């Protein structure tokens with residue numbers, strides 16, 4: 001059946017990664033009947049589940065009719081949002097006997113799962129915030145010697161042309177970090193500054209100066225960013241690259257470092 005419904009696109013095969021993500025989303029149990037969907041058979045685990053389309057990939061004319069105007073998840077039918085792991089029995093039944101109520105029920109379940117995983121991601125952000133505090137605390141220990149060494153490390157880097165698509169990725173990365181963490185980092189700096197644990201003005205101006213010195217070495221923005229992240233990571237034992245990236249992104253934003261470089 002030809003359709004001009006842009007939500008319907010050609011079937012996309014599920015990769016192993018996606019398959020795992022779907023199983024993880026439902027914690028291994030069928031969201032409709034509660035059955036556990038993995039069964040040990042000898043040394044192997046047998047899969048008793050399939051990945052179902054919530055809104056069908058190729059709806060029958062009857063399905064088009066009963067689902068008309070109802071909410072749909074994702075930009076098209078092949079996105080993660082429109083798929084869910086179901087046990088084989090429930091999947092078969094759902095596909096063959098779809099009603100408006102069953103569709104809306106599965107949609108509601110999926111929405112619940114999506115918001116639960118969003119909450120999980122938010123919690124992992126909290127862990128990252130803890131790490132950022134550690135990184136920021138380490139920044140207070142910067143001394144002239146370290147900064148000098150940092151400068152030498154820049155000079156050791158090879159001159160390379162700016163790669164435009166890498167730069168775009170870098171921009172997106174920095175913007176994302178700034179969007180999520182800017183105020184948090186700003187506040188943390190302010191608190192540490194007021195408590196006398198850090199001299200923010202000093203730290204900020206020294207980092208800015210180091211950035212500006214890089215201009216003379218003609219290093220690409222990506223390299224400057226990466227080397228600063230690496231340097232910060234080496235200074236704060238046990239911190240993740242993500243936490244360091246967030247802090248460096250803060251400096252890029254607050255000191256407008258790259259602006260000055262592109263002048």
Ligand SMILES: [Zn+2]
Pocket residue numbers: 030031032033034035086087088089090091
């Ligand atoms: Zn089931």
